[in-house]
Amino acid sequence: MHSTPKHLRSNLTAFLMIAPLLILLAIFVIWPLVYAFYLSGYETYYNRPAEFVGLDFYKFVLTDPLFWSALWVGLKYSLLVVPTILVLSLLLASFIKTLSGKMAAILKTTVYVPAVVSVVLTGLVFVFMYQDSGVVNAFVGMFGIEPVAWLNNDSTVLAAISVPGIWLGFGISTLIMLAALLDIPESYYEAASLEGANWFQRTWYITIPMLKNVFLYLLVTGFTLAMQEYLIPLIMTNGGPVNATTTTNLFIFNQFRDTSAFAFTYSITAALILFVVLGLLSLLIFKAIKSDKAVDG
Known part of the structure; x- marks a missing residue:
C-alpha cells in the first residue's frame, strides 16, 4: 500500500518523458491521416462547397487499372533495388571489415557519398550516362553491342532506373551492415575456422543469422522507401x-x-490505399522471416 504513491510517481514521470513524442506523433502522423481519411469522403470543387460522396473514391481508385499498373511497377522496382542493395552491402561491409583502420576509413567515407547526393542530380547524371553516346553504351560497345535506348525501351527502362536507386541507397546500408558485423564476436569465426568452415559456411551459419535484425530493418525500410x-x-x-x-x-x-475537379480527392484516396498496402507489405516481411525469433535473437 505504501508503494502506491511511488508507483504512481514513477508512471507519471515515464508519461511526462514520452509526452512530447506522443504530441509530435499526434500532430504530424495521426492527425494528418485522420484528416486525409476525412477529405477522401468529399469531392472537392473550386467554385462551390465540397460534396460528401462516402467511399466512392475508394471504388474509383481500386477499379482503376492505371493504379494497379503503377502499384505493380513500384513492386517490381522495389524487388530490383532492395535485394540488390542488401547483397552488395553485405559483401562490401564484409570486405571493409578486413581492411586496416586507414583504408577502412577511406572506403567508409567513399561509400557514404551517395547518401548526401541530391536525387535530382543523380537522376540527371544517369540520364546522360544512358544516352546513345553515354558511358554505358560506350562500355557495351567494347563488346560489339550496338547502342541501346535504355530509357526508351520498356524491356530495359525499369532496370535502368533501378541502378541510380541502388547507388543512392547502397552507402548507408553498407555502413549499417558494417556496424552490425563489427558487433559479432570474432571468437565465433575462430571457432568455426578451427572446425574447418570456409568463408561461405561462416557467412551462412554465423553472419547471416546474427544479422537477422539488421536484415529485417533494411528490408522493411528499403521496401517502404x-x-x-x-x-x-x-x-x-x-x-x-x-x-x-x-x-x-x-x-x-x-x-x-x-x-x-476530383483530382485532389482521388490523389488523397490513392495515397491512403498505398499507406495500407505498405503496412501490409511490412507485416508480410516480418512474418516471412519470422521476426519474433529475429528480435529475440
Whole structure:
C-alpha cells in the first residue's frame, strides 16, 4: 500500500518523458491521416462547397487499372533495388571489415557519398550516362553491342532506373551492415575456422543469422522507401515509355497535378490505399522471416 504513491510517481514521470513524442506523433502522423481519411469522403470543387460522396473514391481508385499498373511497377522496382542493395552491402561491409583502420576509413567515407547526393542530380547524371553516346553504351560497345535506348525501351527502362536507386541507397546500408558485423564476436569465426568452415559456411551459419535484425530493418525500410519512389522515374523518364516506370507515388503526383475537379480527392484516396498496402507489405516481411525469433535473437 505504501508503494502506491511511488508507483504512481514513477508512471507519471515515464508519461511526462514520452509526452512530447506522443504530441509530435499526434500532430504530424495521426492527425494528418485522420484528416486525409476525412477529405477522401468529399469531392472537392473550386467554385462551390465540397460534396460528401462516402467511399466512392475508394471504388474509383481500386477499379482503376492505371493504379494497379503503377502499384505493380513500384513492386517490381522495389524487388530490383532492395535485394540488390542488401547483397552488395553485405559483401562490401564484409570486405571493409578486413581492411586496416586507414583504408577502412577511406572506403567508409567513399561509400557514404551517395547518401548526401541530391536525387535530382543523380537522376540527371544517369540520364546522360544512358544516352546513345553515354558511358554505358560506350562500355557495351567494347563488346560489339550496338547502342541501346535504355530509357526508351520498356524491356530495359525499369532496370535502368533501378541502378541510380541502388547507388543512392547502397552507402548507408553498407555502413549499417558494417556496424552490425563489427558487433559479432570474432571468437565465433575462430571457432568455426578451427572446425574447418570456409568463408561461405561462416557467412551462412554465423553472419547471416546474427544479422537477422539488421536484415529485417533494411528490408522493411528499403521496401517502404522504394515503393514510394517517384523522383527518379519523374526526372529520368517522366513515367514512360507508356507508363512502364510510372510508380504509385508518381501516379498519385500526376493525379494531383490534374486540373479536373476530383483530382485532389482521388490523389488523397490513392495515397491512403498505398499507406495500407505498405503496412501490409511490412507485416508480410516480418512474418516471412519470422521476426519474433529475429528480435529475440
